[in-house]
Each structure stands twice: as C-alpha cells, then as structure tokens.
Amino acid sequence: MKAIALNFSIAREIQYRRGEYVRLSRLGDILFEQGKVSEAKSQYELFLSDCKDLRDSDSVAQAQASLAT
Numbered sequence: 001m002k003a004i005a006l007n008f009s010i011a012r013e014i015q016y017r018r019g020e021y022v023r024l025s026r027l028g029d030i031l032f033e034q035g036k037v038s039e040a041k042s043q044y045e046l047f048l049s050d051c052k053d054l055r056d057s058d059s060v061a062q063a064q065a066s067l068a069t
Contacts, residue, residue: 021050021059028066041067 007023028043048063 018054018056021047021054024050025059025063025066032066032069 007019024043024047028040028047031037031043032040044063044066048060048067051059051063
C-alpha cells in the first residue's frame, strides 16, 4: 500500500490527473479487499469525481460499478 501512496503523491506532484485517479481506484480496491468498506467508498467517490471532471465516460462507468459493490 505504501508503493501506491508513493505513486499517488508522484502523480499529484506532476499533475498527471489520469494517473492520479487510476490510483484512487486501485487504492479503493485494496481497501475493499481488506474489509475497509467506508474507506474504499471514499476513494471510489474521489475517483468518480475526477473521472467526471475529465469527462472520461469509461472510467465514470467503472467508478459507478465500484461504488455499487
């Protein structure tokens, strides 16, 4: 999980928004697998918000599916 957090920070630093929101999704997946559902949901909500900001309809659908789980 530390590696993902480091990658997240690097992505934010260079303003690579797509890389950032993909990491939000993956972090959400990891948290969900660990049984941390409310924390995973928060990550998925951030993921969805960024997808909408970038008008990435495929990723919006993925984020909505993750939230529905």
